[in-house]
Amino acid sequence: GQQLNQSPQSMFIQEGEDVSMNCTSSSIFNTWLWYKQEPGEGPVLLIALYKAGELTSNGRLTAQFGITRKDSFLNISASIPSDVGIYFCAGQIPLVDMRFGAGTRLTVKP
Amino acid sequence: ETGVTQSPTHLIKTRGQQVTLRCSSQSGHNTVSWYQQALGQGPQFIFQYYREEENGRGNFPPRFSGLQFPNYSSELNVNALELDDSALYLCAIALAGGNEQFFGPGTRLTVL
Numbered sequence: 001g002q003q004l005n006q007s008p009q010s011m012f013i014q015e016g017e018d019v020s021m022n023c024t025s026s027s028i029f030n031t032w033l034w035y036k037q038e039p040g041e042g043p044v045l046l047i048a049l050y051k052a053g054e055l056t057s058n059g060r061l062t063a064q065f066g067i068t069r070k071d072s073f074l075n076i077s078a079s080i081p082s083d084v085g086i087y088f089c090a091g092q093i094p095l096v097d098m099r100f101g102a103g104t105r106l107t108v109k110p
Numbered sequence: 111e112t113g114v115t116q117s118p119t120h121l122i123k124t125r126g127q128q129v130t131l132r133c134s135s136q137s138g139h140n141t142v143s144w145y146q147q148a149l150g151q152g153p154q155f156i157f158q159y160y161r162e163e164e165n166g167r168g169n170f171p172p173r174f175s176g177l178q179f180p181n182y183s184s185e186l187n188v189n190a191l192e193l194d195d196s197a198l199y200l201c202a203i204a205l206a207g208g209n210e211q212f213f214g215p216g217t218r219l220t221v222l
Contacts, residue, residue, distance in 0.1 A: 033210065040215070042214050097168055
């Protein structure tokens, strides 16, 4: 089945630094999504991408849908302590399930 | 505000028992999907319901079953529990006309 490879597995950064994480797949997806999950909660949708090449921002977050439709990246600029959490990429084919990456655990040191 | 809620928050069962997990939404939704999230991993798709019928299924055995009700609530039933069923179970809804899925807080199931 479709497998998503998400990297890095974890990141330890200083407050104010920029962060970049990415997701690749051997399969094509029609939609890429990025979620953030904090302890004891379900994933919260950050950004959804629908077109190959699309670049979308949500505040300090920017994500892109790769041209090949097999990859996506998420950037966080000027990180702050509340950015701490696990970030998941997800690829979706319409009307079917979403496939998730294994997550990137982000730690921000004040 | 989708207001997706799940109950119970957590529970403990023993091998061989059966469990029913519940999900509800404040707003009308198109589909409801259930996911299993093992510790340290991303959510894995179990199945999706649309108009009260199963609309797609992941790689899970038949002892995982579900229901969707007209009042925007849903159930996940797991029979003959195994130790490996211990996980966080998440439901997610997609609003009518949208593809994006919104998750509930999950139910943490521990099987002893």
